[in-house]
Amino acid sequence: MASFEVIGGNKLKGEIVPQGAKNEALQILCAVLLTAEPVTISNIPDIRDVNKLIELLQGLGVAVERNSADTYTFRADNVDLDYLETEAFVTQGRAIRGSVMIVGPMLARFGKSKLPKPGGDKIGRRRLDTHFEGFEKLGAKFKYNASDNFFSVTADKLKGAYMLLDEASVTGTANILMAAVLAEGTTTIYNAACEPYVQQLCRMLNRMGARISGIGSNLLVIEGVEKLGGTEHRMLPDMIEIGSFIGLAAMTGSEITIKDCQIPELGLIPETFKRLGIKMEFRGDDIYIPAQDHYEIDTYIDGSILNISDHTWPGLTPDLLSVALVVATQAKGTALIHQKMFESRLFFVDKLIDMGAQIILCDPHRATVIGHNNNIPLRGIRMTSPDIRAGVALLIAALSAEGTSIIDNVEQIDRGYQNIDGRLNAIGAQIRRI
Numbered sequence: 001m002a003s004f005e006v007i008g009g010n011k012l013k014g015e016i017v018p019q020g021a022k023n024e025a026l027q028i029l030c031a032v033l034l035t036a037e038p039v040t041i042s043n044i045p046d047i048r049d050v051n052k053l054i055e056l057l058q059g060l061g062v063a064v065e066r067n068s069a070d071t072y073t074f075r076a077d078n079v080d081l082d083y084l085e086t087e088a089f090v091t092q093g094r095a096i097r098g099s100v101m102i103v104g105p106m107l108a109r110f111g112k113s114k115l116p117k118p119g120g121d122k123i124g125r126r127r128l129d130t131h132f133e134g135f136e137k138l139g140a141k142f143k144y145n146a147s148d149n150f151f152s153v154t155a156d157k158l159k160g161a162y163m164l165l166d167e168a169s170v171t172g173t174a175n176i177l178m179a180a181v182l183a184e185g186t187t188t189i190y191n192a193a194c195e196p197y198v199q200q201l202c203r204m205l206n207r208m209g210a211r212i213s214g215i216g217s218n219l220l221v222i223e224g225v226e227k228l229g230g231t232e233h234r235m236l237p238d239m240i241e242i243g244s245f246i247g248l249a250a251m252t253g254s255e256i257t258i259k260d261c262q263i264p265e266l267g268l269i270p271e272t273f274k275r276l277g278i279k280m281e282f283r284g285d286d287i288y289i290p291a292q293d294h295y296e297i298d299t300y301i302d303g304s305i306l307n308i309s310d311h312t313w314p315g316l317t318p319d320l321l322s323v324a325l326v327v328a329t330q331a332k333g334t335a336l337i338h339q340k341m342f343e344s345r346l347f348f349v350d351k352l353i354d355m356g357a358q359i360i361l362c363d364p365h366r367a368t369v370i371g372h373n374n375n376i377p378l379r380g381i382r383m384t385s386p387d388i389r390a391g392v393a394l395l396i397a398a399l400s401a402e403g404t405s406i407i408d409n410v411e412q413i414d415r416g417y418q419n420i421d422g423r424l425n426a427i428g429a430q431i432r433r434i
Ligand SMILES: CC(=O)N[C@H]1[C@@H](OP(=O)(O)OP(=O)(O)OC[C@H]2O[C@@H](n3ccc(=O)[nH]c3=O)[C@H](O)[C@@H]2O)O[C@H](CO)[C@@H](O)[C@@H]1O
Pocket: 023, 026, 097, 098, 125, 126, 127, 167, 168, 169, 170, 171, 172, 312, 317, 318, 319, 340, 341, 342
């Protein structure tokens, strides 16, 4: 297990370019299974989860050609269904959450698929019912084997259907969509997730010949087609990384420009950090954050305490609440952070409390943060990164802290942040991988 040694207290200065989006990449890469023709994808982040998914695709027989550092061409013209029965597949499927999205395309194109319980963050219950109920609505037969945690689906021919999802699951919507594009007839998915990454997937599938309408809404209508062709696709910048950099700038009092953010796709993210008191300017498509010694949390019109909570898109993504929470620890004022979706994502506040932050964990979903107004710095400690976003939040805390911190288990951070130590060191951070 690798660790970061972080010497805190440095102000950073400069420009940083966000990587391609991890959670978009996981959807888009699975979609290459839908056609035998070449699909070229650019702005692919070089991160653990994405590289593991590419290895899994290679195992399935997809030809993968790396054209440049961030651009690959995939050709799924010789998919090996027997690979689903191998130990290597089990290991790869269990390693990442995104592996679940091979099921929809495989089912649609080859009439069968299976998957061990996928990996990803341990942040509470992460059920997959929505995915498999969707496939069943399309006519698939579903089996779950509790002894080895294997999900399997089979279908002679998928048939379009109406479905109202029991939750607007992001990976669930992507998975069902990728099955429905090759089903016979019309599929309607209501209560669909509609975040930018799902929209990107829809647009890519349409370029491949699919007929999806309602893109960007929670009502997707898909007219099935017989076959899809190749295309080219470019990934959006990673909005969670952009939010993390905004938080980093505030916590370290740094002047940072985040380049090429595709600001219209960021939804409530900039506004949320502004409400925490962070000043920023949109300069073209860049976000400029000036150095700020103090920032003050907004209150509501009636003076009551600000509540930052997650919601399905276009609400605030749950993946940025850990960063918002850290930012609040040095703000002037108080905020309630309410993580509605996942029940085990706030426990990392123990480490922040050890560093000197004033936080009351009210219950697994809610934490009240009373900011220090930058009068008392956090202090460096040794800690472990429990999940990807808590990991990055702890890294931000360590960079702002007085003294040295050690963060263990940084593989969690490497899952989703490309060369984060190198990129932050380039603008003045002191992070050493040990
Ligand atoms: C690989 C990937 O893309 N991962 C993202 C994806 O995970 P993932 O697609 O696994 O998450 P889901 O959208 O399925 O939702 C996760 C959990 O949130 C709860 N839930 C979900 C929808 C809802 O309307 N109400 C509700 O309570 C459910 O308990 C569900 O199990 O979306 C999550 C929610 O944005 C993000 O945190 C993950 O980073």
